[in-house]
């Protein structure tokens with residue numbers, strides 16, 4: 374007997390709980406082996422479809438997967454029972470650290486199998502940011518990382534298609550670095566409050582106002598904004614890029630809080646903008662102090678998109694990759710990750726002996742990608758899911774990105 378899988382109807386409608394665990398509310402798992410293993414697994418969450426939909430909306434998950442893509446006819450994939458069992462076990466081995474049950478994994482397994490087969494057939498690589506959900510990270514991603522690592526990976530990808538499980542500015546960066554490749558973004562709603570805060574015209578005006586300043590632009594910007602800049606930077610290398618620029622005055626765009634954090638560490642004059650990350654601006658220093666008193670010895674790792682007060686209350690401030698390296702090399706047992714929830718889940722899976730404490734915030738944009746829209750984009754991308762950029766923008770933005778690589782690889 375085979376597994377009959379239709380992504381349009383039979384597979385899970387998933388909802389994110391506040392602490393980031395995906396709960397299953399509908400599924401189609403038919404094999405006897407699946408049932409046997411399910412009986413051994415924890416009971417299902419018992420959420421109704423309506424409750425889950427409400428939760429989904431609350432957590433900012435897209436309607437895309439349940440509307441546009443779901444309404445399109447999908448071919449049924451026949452999967453062998455033992456393949457599905459093996460895949461569910463493979464997934465469970467990772468996500469059991471997050472409290473997912475074997476039953477959860479049986480619902481995801483047919484989808485991850487189908488995506489993994491299709492990506493080979495289509496000569497595609499799947500790149501995923503650490504803020505993506507565990508089913509994406511452990512089910513289908515070929516490479517998981519931060520903005521910098523993903524852009525490096527995009528440069529060295531051999532495949533002719535890149536499926537970018539992240540937000541639009543990341544997929545655009547992959548396209549700028551690989552104009553000859555097809556770059557696909559599963560959700561057209563995966564934006565970013567920082568990239569939306571500034572236009573190319575704003576950058577031109579800043580340059581006119583401060584003609585002697587160098588312009589360093591955080592990668593969390595649209596391609597045309599990058600094209601107006603002298604160099605790009607990511608959260609892991611912002612200081613290095615600023616210090617490496619020849620000018621004494623730097624226009625640092627668009628993150629107001631990161632600009633303030635950089636300004637505290639450099640002698641250069643930093644001119645900022647008014648952009649903010651809606652996920653990181655929300656953390657406050659008082660809560661961090663409370664966590665410290667509740668967990669003596671805890672290490673507090675903070676993203677540099679947070680306020681300077683939050684950064685001051687930390688043991689480390691940096692990008693997501695800096696946080697991972699810190700955890701890897703630290704003897705401490707408890708960590709608070711002052712960032713998006715996806716990173717905490719990744720750390721729980723990859724360092725089960727360490728404890729992640731405190732709260733985190735969800736990025737509604739990052740969570741717009743899901744297995745359904747990934748499968749759909751691989752099968753037959755809609756025009757708006759294919760990243761296209763004008764040639765002159767690609768050329769100019771490439772220079773700014775290459776300047777970043779030049780300054781950080783020295």
Ligand code: 13P
Pocket residue numbers: 518519520521593607608609650678691692693694
């Ligand atoms: P990292 O490059 O540190 O992963 O950050 C990306 C991002 O969007 C932070 O909010």
Ligand code: SF4
Pocket residue numbers: 540564565566567568593650651652653678713736737738739
């Ligand atoms: Fe943008 Fe913040 Fe979401 Fe990162 S976490 S994609 S900076 S809104």
